[in-house]
Amino acid sequence: MKQDFVRKIEGYDEIVRERAICRKYGLDYSTEGGKIRSFINRLHPPRLMLRVSDVIDETPSSKTLRLVSPEGYLPPFQAGKYISIIADIGPIRTSRPYSISSPPNQRGYYDITIRNRENGFVAPHLLNRIKAGNRIEASAPSGGFCFNPLIHDRASVFIAGGSGITPFMSMIREVVECGIDRTICLFYGNRSDADVIFHDELLRISQRFRQVTYVPVIETPSPGYTGARGYITGDIIKGVVGQTGGRTYYLCGPPAMYDFCLPELEGLSIPRHKIRREVYGPPPDITRSPGWPSHIGRDAAFTVGIRGRGEIGARAGESLLNSLERSGIVVPALCRSGECSMCRVKLISGRVFQPAGVLLRKSDRQFGYIHSCAAYPLEDLEIMF
Numbered sequence: 001m002k003q004d005f006v007r008k009i010e011g012y013d014e015i016v017r018e019r020a021i022c023r024k025y026g027l028d029y030s031t032e033g034g035k036i037r038s039f040i041n042r043l044h045p046p047r048l049m050l051r052v053s054d055v056i057d058e059t060p061s062s063k064t065l066r067l068v069s070p071e072g073y074l075p076p077f078q079a080g081k082y083i084s085i086i087a088d089i090g091p092i093r094t095s096r097p098y099s100i101s102s103p104p105n106q107r108g109y110y111d112i113t114i115r116n117r118e119n120g121f122v123a124p125h126l127l128n129r130i131k132a133g134n135r136i137e138a139s140a141p142s143g144g145f146c147f148n149p150l151i152h153d154r155a156s157v158f159i160a161g162g163s164g165i166t167p168f169m170s171m172i173r174e175v176v177e178c179g180i181d182r183t184i185c186l187f188y189g190n191r192s193d194a195d196v197i198f199h200d201e202l203l204r205i206s207q208r209f210r211q212v213t214y215v216p217v218i219e220t221p222s223p224g225y226t227g228a229r230g231y232i233t234g235d236i237i238k239g240v241v242g243q244t245g246g247r248t249y250y251l252c253g254p255p256a257m258y259d260f261c262l263p264e265l266e267g268l269s270i271p272r273h274k275i276r277r278e279v280y281g282p283p284p285d286i287t288r289s290p291g292w293p294s295h296i297g298r299d300a301a302f303t304v305g306i307r308g309r310g311e312i313g314a315r316a317g318e319s320l321l322n323s324l325e326r327s328g329i330v331v332p333a334l335c336r337s338g339e340c341s342m343c344r345v346k347l348i349s350g351r352v353f354q355p356a357g358v359l360l361r362k363s364d365r366q367f368g369y370i371h372s373c374a375a376y377p378l379e380d381l382e383i384m385f
Contacts, residue, residue: 048138059195062115077104077141079170084139084334087122094325096122099166103173115163145278152248158186161253176209185213187232193218193225234264244268252278279337286376289355302377307384314377321372338374345372350381
């Protein structure tokens with residue numbers, strides 16, 4: 001029946017004749033079977049098995065893990081991309097994305113720089129328990145927070161907060177090490193001047209290379225500090241860059257920094273298409289997000305039924321992905337910020353809260369899929385994946 005239908009397709013006879021000619025006079029590519037997939041997997045492997053070759057102390061609260069491949073090969077990447085580190089902590093298997101801070105022009109290792117987080121789960125594990133020689137499983141480099149010479153201005157303004165400096169460090173190192181024709185002005189905000197990651201290196205780079213300007217901005221500086229204070233305001237930015245047009249603006253930092261800095265850029269009349277922001281994980285307290293129903297507390301408990309797999313418990317203030325992982329259910333995930341869609345599940349019944357900025361596809365909305373990393377239960381749910 002199916003074969004009869006295929007024969008009725010317009011041009012079917014011509015295609016059959018052309019295939020016969022190609023088989024008679026063309027090359028036999030059957031011997032190449034599997035080589036294309038092998039090549040693609042080399043550039044974009046589904047998983048990387050890495051070894052920690054060194055642990056570098058950066059500040060009292062941050063370290064750099066230098067990761068190498070036991071096979072001696074690491075896939076290429078663009079500055080600004082991240083890898084997702086897979087961690088087994090007790091009975092829980094989870095993952096967290098970390099931007100690569102080393103430049104892409106060297107391929108001997110990936111550096112990921114980690115800062116401890118209040119009430120963190122994976123960061124304390126990596127900082128306190130991972131030693132040189134340990135093996136780590138990770139994803140291939142992913143993400144889209146990269147410079148595109150075809151559409152982005154060669155003059156860049158980087159706005160970083162805390163560990164949000166890491167993708168910018170990769171970009172800056174590549175620019176100065178490869179002599180790339182770009183100018184960069186970096187505004188780097190931190191609470192304390194004692195905990196600024198890469199401070200000495202950034203000072204050396206800005207003093208040696210004229211195309212890089214470095215402006216640390218400290219919220220509560222120590223006595224004797226003479227630099228910019230407080231938050232990264234529009235006045236501070238304009239005072240350094242002068243003419244704000246003809247530049248692309250990049251932001252990477254905690255959600256609170258975006259909430260403050262985006263209106264400041266709008267106040268400088270920066271067009272939205274000139275502003276690029278990196279995803280940075282969920283907010284520390286989802287119940288403070290605009291639109292959260294005030295009558296539901298963060299510790300409100302609900303039941304999540306998983307079709308064909310039973311039920312689990314979940315809290316309103318914890319993402320559905322975290323609740324699944326705590327119950328021993330592994331869901332594929334990369335960005336954990338509502339962008340990549342790897343962790344999506346189908347919501348059959350119930351309501352969830354999804355914060356602003358979650359990039360659901362139109363088809364996902366139409367057919368009831370949600371990103372479990374950025375979905376918080378507001379009542380009992382039933383899901384399927």
